[in-house]
Amino acid sequence: MSQNPPASVPASFTVNGQPCRHIGDPRRSLLDFLRHDLGLFGTKKGCDHGQCGACTVIVDGRRINSCLTLAVMQDGCQITTVEGLGSPDALSAVQGAFLAHDGFQCGYCTPGQICSATAMIEELAKGWPSHVSADLTDASGADMSSDEELRERMSGNLCRCGAYPNMIAAIREAMQVAR
CATH class of the missing domain: 1.10.150.120 ([2Fe-2S]-binding domain)
Incomplete structure (x- = not known):
């Protein structure tokens, strides 16, 4: 018995000042989207249960555990990862x-x-x-x-x-x- 994959759910948001779009599995966590789809490897997967904080990012000015939220839930939001806080030449x-x-x-x-x-x-x-x-x-x-x-x-x-x-x-x- 095969299951059909869930329907794609689009979401648009800004990541580190750049417009971004998620089209894909609506079950994908924000953490996995940032790391695997955008290549932002600063956000770490520690426990994947919201207990360690290694995946903390800033969404609309509030810190969240990106492993505990879905990427599609951030539609319309401003997301900042550690890469968006500064650069090697201009640290925050x-x-x-x-x-x-x-x-x-x-x-x-x-x-x-x-x-x-x-x-x-x-x-x-x-x-x-x-x-x-x-x-x-x-x-x-x-x-x-x-x-x-x-x-x-x-x-x-x-x-x-x-x-x-x-x-x-x-x-x-x-x-x-x-x-």
């Missing part, structure tokens, strides 16, 4: 700070960490509270840059090598640049 503030502070060891989680940190800095600038924030109704007066706050906000991105202290130092430097 977060990329430069990760290099300066050795915010990586093996490097496998680094692209997801950098995307997450980039979006997190924007969240902080907007005053978004977190679980650690003292007052979830008014985060404007909270210390949004404590180590505890930064660790909580980055807790969705795991590093098997344990480079967390260097990552926090890198994030602090990138926050200073952003100010």
